[in-house]
Amino acid sequence: MNGGPVARLDNMTKKKGAAGPQGNKRGENLVVPGDDLGDSEGFEAGHGVLVMSGRLKALKQGKLREKGKSISIEPIHTRYIPRPGDLVIGFIEGCTNNLWFIELGAPFNAILPMSLGPGKVDFGGTRSVMDIGDAVLCRVQEVEETHSSVVTMKGMGLRKIRSGVVEEIDPHLLGRIIGKGGETLRRMKTETECRIVVADNGRMWIDGELDGILDVRNRLSAISRDSRGGRN
Amino acid sequence: MTIPIVPKLLRSHLSDLAERDARIDGRGRWEGRELEVEHSILPRAEGSARVRMGDTIVLAGVKFQIMTPYPDRPNQGGLMCSAEVRPVAGRNWESGPPSPESIELGRVVDRGIRESGCIDVDSLCIIPGEKAWQVILDLFAISDDGNLFDAFALAGIAALRNATVPAERFEVGEDYPLSVSKTPIMCSYHKVGGRFVFDATAREELGGDERIHITLGDDNNVHSLQKGLKGIFSAGEFTEIMDNAIERTEKLRKIIDEL
Amino acid sequence: MGGYGDVQMIDENGVRADGRGPGDIRPITIETGVVPVADGSCRMTWGTNEAIVAVYGPMEAHPRKIQRQDRAVLDVAYNMAPFSTTDRMRPGFNRRSREVSKVTQDALESVVLLELYPRSKIRVSIEIVSAEAGTRCVGLTAASVALADAGIPMTDLVVSVASGKINDVVVCDLNKEEDNYGEADLPMGIMPNSGELVFLQMDGDLSQDEFKQAWKYNMDAAQEIHKLMVEALNGGDSQ
Numbered sequence: 122m123n124g125g126p127v128a129r130l131d132n133m134t135k136k137k138g139a140a141g142p143q144g145n146k147r148g149e150n151l152v153v154p155g156d157d158l159g160d161s162e163g164f165e166a167g168h169g170v171l172v173m174s175g176r177l178k179a180l181k182q183g184k185l186r187e188k189g190k191s192i193s194i195e196p197i198h199t200r201y202i203p204r205p206g207d208l209v210i211g212f213i214e215g216c217t218n219n220l221w222f223i224e225l226g227a228p229f230n231a232i233l234p235m236s237l238g239p240g241k242v243d244f245g246g247t248r249s250v251m252d253i254g255d256a257v258l259c260r261v262q263e264v265e266e267t268h269s270s271v272v273t274m275k276g277m278g279l280r281k282i283r284s285g286v287v288e289e290i291d292p293h294l295l296g297r298i299i300g301k302g303g304e305t306l307r308r309m310k311t312e313t314e315c316r317i318v319v320a321d322n323g324r325m326w327i328d329g330e331l332d333g334i335l336d337v338r339n340r341l342s343a344i345s346r347d348s349r350g351g352r353n
Numbered sequence: 354m355t356i357p358i359v360p361k362l363l364r365s366h367l368s369d370l371a372e373r374d375a376r377i378d379g380r381g382r383w384e385g386r387e388l389e390v391e392h393s394i395l396p397r398a399e400g401s402a403r404v405r406m407g408d409t410i411v412l413a414g415v416k417f418q419i420m421t422p423y424p425d426r427p428n429q430g431g432l433m434c435s436a437e438v439r440p441v442a443g444r445n446w447e448s449g450p451p452s453p454e455s456i457e458l459g460r461v462v463d464r465g466i467r468e469s470g471c472i473d474v475d476s477l478c479i480i481p482g483e484k485a486w487q488v489i490l491d492l493f494a495i496s497d498d499g500n501l502f503d504a505f506a507l508a509g510i511a512a513l514r515n516a517t518v519p520a521e522r523f524e525v526g527e528d529y530p531l532s533v534s535k536t537p538i539m540c541s542y543h544k545v546g547g548r549f550v551f552d553a554t555a556r557e558e559l560g561g562d563e564r565i566h567i568t569l570g571d572d573n574n575v576h577s578l579q580k581g582l583k584g585i586f587s588a589g590e591f592t593e594i595m596d597n598a599i600e601r602t603e604k605l606r607k608i609i610d611e612l
Numbered sequence: 613m614g615g616y617g618d619v620q621m622i623d624e625n626g627v628r629a630d631g632r633g634p635g636d637i638r639p640i641t642i643e644t645g646v647v648p649v650a651d652g653s654c655r656m657t658w659g660t661n662e663a664i665v666a667v668y669g670p671m672e673a674h675p676r677k678i679q680r681q682d683r684a685v686l687d688v689a690y691n692m693a694p695f696s697t698t699d700r701m702r703p704g705f706n707r708r709s710r711e712v713s714k715v716t717q718d719a720l721e722s723v724v725l726l727e728l729y730p731r732s733k734i735r736v737s738i739e740i741v742s743a744e745a746g747t748r749c750v751g752l753t754a755a756s757v758a759l760a761d762a763g764i765p766m767t768d769l770v771v772s773v774a775s776g777k778i779n780d781v782v783v784c785d786l787n788k789e790e791d792n793y794g795e796a797d798l799p800m801g802i803m804p805n806s807g808e809l810v811f812l813q814m815d816g817d818l819s820q821d822e823f824k825q826a827w828k829y830n831m832d833a834a835q836e837i838h839k840l841m842v843e844a845l846n847g848g849d850s851q
Contacts, residue, residue, distance in 0.1 A: 151846040151847075152846075153760055153769060153841070153842050153845050153846065154723075154760050154765070154766040154767065154768055154769055155766070155767060155768030155769050155803065155804065155805040156805070157805065169765060171725075171767070173767075178767065180725060180765035180766060180767065181760070181763055181764075181765050181766075182760040182761065182763070182845045182846070183763075196763040197763065198651060198652060198761070198762055198763035199763050200651075200669075200670055200729075200763065224672075228669070228670035228671060228672070228684070228729045228731070228732035229671070229672040229673070229731055229732050230672055269731065
């Protein structure tokens with residue numbers, strides 16, 4: 122069905138005997154949830170890894186990464202989880218008299234209180250300043266235990282986005298888009314004459330002449346195409 | 354269905370693109386997405402098809418049941434079209450009773466097929482006054498990236514054209530191919546950035562305005578029309594769309610004929 | 613269930629009507645990424661069963677009343693398309709589908725780390741587009757692959773398979789006829805790395821020994837099917 126490659130079990134005879142757990146998977150690169158990643162002694166569980174009964178266990182599907190003592194998994198799909206300090210691009214989904222609800226592509230929406238909004242906002246005047254459907258460049262101020270986050274527009278460069286486009290990008294392409302030392306992104310900006318802001322929540326703001334914007338979009342498509350090695 | 358927020362930037366961008374005669378995915382104004390049509394892919398259906406238009410994927414299945422003809426039409430069987438867009442197909446499709454959106458989808462596609470007369474309900478008679486065939490076409494969305502209307506309509510006619518009447522299973526004779534006398538084809542146009550385009554993606558639908566659906570038969574006869582959503586259009590705009598529909602339905606009909 | 617002892621489904625040499633031996637599974641294919649607009653998806657064919665599962669989330673839980681402060685809500689819906697069965701299934705509420713949705717949800721909640729995403733929702737849509745005995749097993753298995761494809765953290769994948777008894781012989785992976793005319797049906801949902809269970813149902817008549825045999829068939833089959841799931845998820849690179 123044109124997704125990834127198809128795994129098939131066509132022959133109807135099966136091997137006798139149970140195969141049991143597959144043993145230490147750290148030698149191979151790709152893991153799936155449940156894979157045993159070896160003894161936890163001397164190692165730290167990073168993203169997508171759990172310590173259970175003295176063993177490291179994979180919780181996600183993706184590439185295994187060993188960085189010093191930390192064992193983690195780099196999945197293809199990740200949902201953005203807000204962290205304090207993150208630069209994010211959000212869309213206003215609703216508002217009350219004194220705050221806006223911002224959609225960040227996270228497990229749930231963030232809150233932008235009036236006091237942290239743009240300029241001076243009167244109580245009840247939220248909608249006239251920023252309306253449903255507007256895009257904002259803001260920063261994550263705090264994240265409480267239940268992952269609810271508060272964002273702020275008080276800060277350098279933070280603003281309501283009035284022109285240009287916002288593109289969603291695959292988080293695992295971020296590395297390629299920015300390039301070594303930021304080279305690819307820098308070149309993209311100069312060659313297309315666009316202002317480009319890459320936010321931490323998998324969104325990009327591109328602003329400039331229409332031709333420049335279309336150029337950026339083509340380059341992003343090319344990067345996405347090149348990175349695909351058999352998987353959609 | 355949850356109506357998603359429409360980003361303001363998207364609308365102004367689509368406007369800019371329209372002025373330049375460009376679209377967000379680089380296609381031409383009247384250009385359709387990559388199209389794939391397969392038939393007879395569902396083992397339990399008497400006729401079936403899968404249509405893929407870009408990232409929009411739908412299934413159509415034809416099932417037969419025996420019905421008692423209405424007393425005033427003793428020789429007639431029936432045709433029923435039903436469409437379902439379930440939560441599997443997209444983030445904004447919710448569970449529960451059919452939404453107005455999916456009901457409109459089903460009814461518009463049904464009209465296009467029914468009004469063309471491609472299924473002759475008189476030919477569905479088994480025993481006059483006692484038994485007749487009811488043909489049921491079920492349209493099922495798998496992935497919604499816009500223009501479910503055309504995907505459903507195309508899958509529907511492809512499934513009907515490749516359906517077999519299961520007379521043996523119902524012990525009323527031998528199996529035979531369902532007789533479909535024409536190939537009605539639907540084309541949908543969405544106003545995006547101020548002008549109508551063909552085969553809109555979900556993003557174009559999100560930032561767009563009204564839409565028009567046209568179903569034409571083999572002889573370019575008009576079999577059904579529907580204007581959906583809020584917006585106004587002129588006679589000139591309509592003529593432009595109709596001209597394109599005549600051209601486009603011919604191409605799509607050929608694809609169905611050659612399946 | 614209710615055995616129909618006079619329907620011959622397996623011969624003296626242990627060969628079943630479809631050519632399989634007592635311990636053999638029907639042919640299976642697994643693909644991921646088949647619903648392009650979803651966060652994760654899986655298409656699984658098993659005999660002439662076909663299931664398509666799409667996962668969305670974690671996302672904002674609507675309506676507010678279903679939100680849980682301490683963990684994500686897993687919203688699992690199992691449904692059979694109208695053209696999935698020989699006699700058309702009318703769309704709409706169906707008690708059996710409601711029960712299968714619930715037991716599938718309970719099974720998946722046992723492996724998904726819901727506490728990592730409080731106040732949010734993860735939606736799992738299981739659609740059976742072609743049915744031939746064991747649809748709840750295909751649905752549960754495909755759902756765990758789709759969840760992994762979506763990057764949802766789980767302590768293990770789940771493999772679900774049903775064994776049973778036909779003509780007094782215990783066999784693995786019942787097909788349609790065997791399910792209709794056999795004497796027992798034992799579907800299980802297994803965590804392949806530990807052999808622990810997240811799903812268990814049974815109906816029919818099995819002696820203690822027969823039960824142990826059916827159990828073992830399911831466990832062995834789970835290991836084999838697990839390899840296939842890994843291959844599908846890793847894109848064939850895991851060998």
